Amino acid sequence: MNAKNPSHSMESCNENCANTADLSISTLIEGMLAENILSTPEKTERDLEVLMERNQEGDGWNEPTDQVIPSGYQQMVQQPVNRRTAVKIVAAGLLAGAGLFQTACSPFASAEAREKAQLNWEEYFKGNFRLMSDDEKEATVARLERLYELNTGKHLNISAANALPGVLYGYAFNISKCRGYMDCVRACINENNQDRKSGMQYITIHEHKKGQINFEHAEDDFYHEVPQEGHFYIGTQCFHCENPPCVNVCPVKATWKEPDGIVVVDYDWCIGCRYCEAACPYDARRFNWADPVIPEEEVNRNQHYLGNRLRKKGVMEKCTFCIQRTRTGKNPACVEACPTGARIFGNLLDPNSEIRHVLRTKKVFRLKEDLGTEPKFWYFMD
Amino acid sequence: MKHFTRYFLIVSAIFGLYGLVGCGNRDHADFAAITKHRSLPEQLEHITEPNTNGGVTIDALVAEITTVDAIGLPPDIQPFQVKDRLVELSKYPCLNCHSKSIEQLKIEQADSLRNAHWDVELNHAPEHVMKCGTCHNEENFDQLKTLNGEPVSFSHSYLICAQCHSQQHEDWMIGAHGKRLGGWAPPRVVNNCTHCHNQHQPAWGKRWPARVTQTVH
Structure with a gap:
């Protein structure tokens, strides 16, 4: 039927x-x-x-009584609140309850799994790095180091060092010296933990025919003996503009210019919209289309939160002037690796720095200067 | 309404005073406006005070490098250090062999399979411009010498190069040529000319670029 x-x-x-x-x-x-x-x-x-009566009586809290007093929990739950607050409390409670029940409070999970869940939880709800106090920065860095240790058993050294006072980084590139050896590119990849699978590079070496400087006709993907006859080489990377268009377009303020002039990305705040990539006139920004792959033994363990720490799928990244190195006084990896001495790096605010000497004594130019982006990356010739 | 009028008057008074003060400080305001629209290089020209670089030094990074103080610097050049070349010379002191004349040494080594400086081929300048004795002090092989015959230590061989390559030497002194070691922060330690250039064959050769595309599966 x-x-x-x-x-x-x-x-x-x-x-x-x-x-x-x-x-x-x-x-x-x-x-x-x-x-x-x-x-x-x-x-x-x-x-x-009853409660109010007892309150008025004064010192009556410890007297025994037959009357039923609501528990603290009941008092809290039964407080009159407006709808907005109620919805907030309920939502937070649901989230917290679900998360904690699933992992941290689960009696079946191991102590490590609980710690990992707790750290992940705190990481998930942390703020924008730029708004963090120094203590919060140290805390998030410690959490990231511990999480990596729990996941891989290897120790990382992540720094959250702030900008040095009185320092504004600048870069000069000698186009008479560059011979296209590409040692800078390799050093950059190794230093900055770039995705080996997609072959991501922050630096591009453009091979130009002598007698012209047109980036549309340049060869960016050469592999032959260098320097090739009748050609010269120009390297480009992030120019760390004083007036960076990429920063202006970011809808979530995940990228900004640090006080020492380095334009950085908070990889945990970036939503991967790629507006910055579109806004950059110099093709300096790179996007992680997939989870970056780096062989464990090749990971550079000296990291900075805003620099070469391991990225994830769906976030932007770019040259940071090797922030993890330069804030300790070292040169960026590309400068150190260059065998020809074509790359010069230093403090623009120090009148005796090499970069300032170059700006004073050499004929220098910058790319697309008419845009008003004020790159802190100059080219010069012998 | 009465209160509103009162507040309005107070606020206008504050703004009025602010405007008057602003007029008094007009020079500053203009300076700020100009600097704001100046290009970065123009702004940098006005920054001339000595800078401590945030108190950062790379003493630890350059501690293991044997250096000598650069000599023969013009007064407007800040003192800096040069990586020592002398300590790297494997056959130094040269007088171990060169106490005899070169002709004598040639006769002595005639039967040996490999001469002492078999790897040295002079390909620096035309023969009528340079020979061994142009740079090497043939009266004391532990030293180099200038064109005038003044002795120069191997540690300061840049002084020999500077005789002809004066533009490169000037650039090297200010940091536009050559390679700095350790980092950007003080102290400044740079390579000697001969750390990058082979003094006997100074031209740079061709080579394959570093391989950077590594595929990971």
């Missing part, structure tokens, strides 16, 4: 089910009321009156 008339049977079932549910919930509530677990509005009012 059911098979012939499925609609009827379903209706009856629905009714039955609903009835059963009603019945069970109402019995449950009644039972709870009887056992004083749940409270009715009337009861709460009564309790509050």
